[in-house]
Amino acid sequence: MASNAFVIDVNLANFPDSVLAESGRRPVVVDFWAPWCGPCKTLGPILEKLAEEMRGAFLLAKVNSDENPELSRQYQVRGIPAVKVFRDGRPVDEFTGALPESALRQFLSKIVPPAGDEFRRQGVDAIKDGRTEEAQALFHRALEINPRNDLARLELARMLLQAGQTESVQEQISAMSPTFQLEDSVESLRALMEFSQEIRNAPDMAELERKLATTTGDPQAQAMYQHALQLLTRGEEGKAMEELLEMVRRHRHYQNDLARKTLLKIFLVLGKDHPLVDTYRTQLARALY
Numbered sequence: 001m002a003s004n005a006f007v008i009d010v011n012l013a014n015f016p017d018s019v020l021a022e023s024g025r026r027p028v029v030v031d032f033w034a035p036w037c038g039p040c041k042t043l044g045p046i047l048e049k050l051a052e053e054m055r056g057a058f059l060l061a062k063v064n065s066d067e068n069p070e071l072s073r074q075y076q077v078r079g080i081p082a083v084k085v086f087r088d089g090r091p092v093d094e095f096t097g098a099l100p101e102s103a104l105r106q107f108l109s110k111i112v113p114p115a116g117d118e119f120r121r122q123g124v125d126a127i128k129d130g131r132t133e134e135a136q137a138l139f140h141r142a143l144e145i146n147p148r149n150d151l152a153r154l155e156l157a158r159m160l161l162q163a164g165q166t167e168s169v170q171e172q173i174s175a176m177s178p179t180f181q182l183e184d185s186v187e188s189l190r191a192l193m194e195f196s197q198e199i200r201n202a203p204d205m206a207e208l209e210r211k212l213a214t215t216t217g218d219p220q221a222q223a224m225y226q227h228a229l230q231l232l233t234r235g236e237e238g239k240a241m242e243e244l245l246e247m248v249r250r251h252r253h254y255q256n257d258l259a260r261k262t263l264l265k266i267f268l269v270l271g272k273d274h275p276l277v278d279t280y281r282t283q284l285a286r287a288l289y
Contacts, residue, residue, distance in 0.1 A: 006051040010061040012070050019061050023086035027058040027111045032075075032082040034066045039098035040081040046101050047083070050108060053148070057112040085111055102179040109151075116145030120152040127159075135159065150180040157189055164200075166193055184268055191265035195229050202226040221251035225258060232266065241266060241280045248287045260284065 010018050010030070019028050031047055033040035044062070051060040065072045065080055075084060075091065085093040095107065109117075123138035136159050142152035157172035170193070173186060180186065202208065208230065211223035224247045231240035244266075247259035263284055267277050 006054075006056050007048050007060045007062065010063050010068075012068050015063075015071060018059075019086055020089045022059055023090075024088050026056070028061050028086040029058050029108075029111070030061045030063055030075075030084045030086060032063045032065050032072060032077045032080050032084070034064060034080055036066075037080050043081045043083075043098040043104075046104055050101075050104060054108070054112060054114075057115075058108070100179065101177075102183055105150075105180070114146050114149045114151075116142045117149060117152070119145070120149060120155060123152070123155060127155075132159065147175070148177065150176045154180075154185060154189065161189065161192055161196060164196070166197060169193055188265075188269045188271075191269050194265070195232065198226065199229050199233060202230065205230055218251075218254060221247060221254040221258075224251070225254075225262065228262070237266070237270060237274075238276055238280075241276065245280065245283055245287055248284065260288065 008018060019030060022028050029047065029051075031040075031044060033044055047060055051058065063071055065077060071077075079096050081098060082096045083094060084091045093107075093111065099107065119138045119142035123135040123142065126132070126135035126138060136156065139152050139156040139159070142149050143156070146152075153172050153176055157169045160166075160168045160172065169189070173181060173189065176186065203211070203226070205227070208223050208227040211219060212227060215223060224243055228240045228243040228247070231237075231243065241263060244259045244263050247254070248263070251259065263280065267281060270277050
């Protein structure tokens with residue numbers, strides 16, 4: 001049975017005080033579960049771990065649905081595990097099913113921002129205003145207060161990459177939680193690091209264009225790859241992807257399908273909502289098949 005300042009067991013009798021009244025003081029996350037439910041056994045320990053980690057920023061209230069069918073009916077629980085967030089006596093957010101830890105952290109961050117996260121948000125605003133030195137100091141401040149603020153660490157790593165400090169970027173990635181390191185945003189950062197390192201060792205544009213015109217085979221493929229990355233860093237994403245598509249057509253097997261893999265990384269960097277991604281994803285599929 002759960003019983004501490006961060007995790008409690010709740011039933012029909014104590015629900016009004018332990019959940020409804022308490023939610024006026026802090027968020028209460030209610031976990032509807034049952035002993036026979038496999039996904040509940042996965043989700044429950046992660047929720048308990050995060051409740052302990054956040055040290056009472058929210059209360060985790062666990063409801064055994066088999067023993068409290070009235071509560072399940074009242075709050076329309078149709079499948080378990082079911083998680084509902086209460087604020088000021090009413091449910092304000094919810095999800096059903098087991099989520100991985102990274103997704104749970106994102107869900108909880110909307111309810112309970114990590115300690116010091118106001119400095120991260122100020123840092124993001126400072127970047128938008130061009131106050132880069134101030135932004136970097138704010139991200140450091142956020143991490144001093146809470147070294148587990150992976151979003152602040154990600155923002156700082158992006159700034160370090162722009163400054164060409166790739167070793168420091170890798171240090172920041174290594175300090176992120178293992179689950180957060182699997183996020184698309186971190187994979188995107190790794191791709192940008194790879195592109196940055198490749199361009200640093202590449203000839204200038206004039207030399208690359210000469211190689212494109214005068215070479216064949218692997219030397220031409222290498223020039224196409226480096227030329228495309230140069231275009232990408234200049235903000236000419238469409239031209240970069242067009243060149244990589246041509247590289248797929250001409251040099252499909254160069255360095256173990258490098259052109260195709262690079263295009264996929266660019267899609268990740270740009271994000272699924274970028275207007276060019278769907279277009280070039282379709283063109284890549286046609287080039288391959």
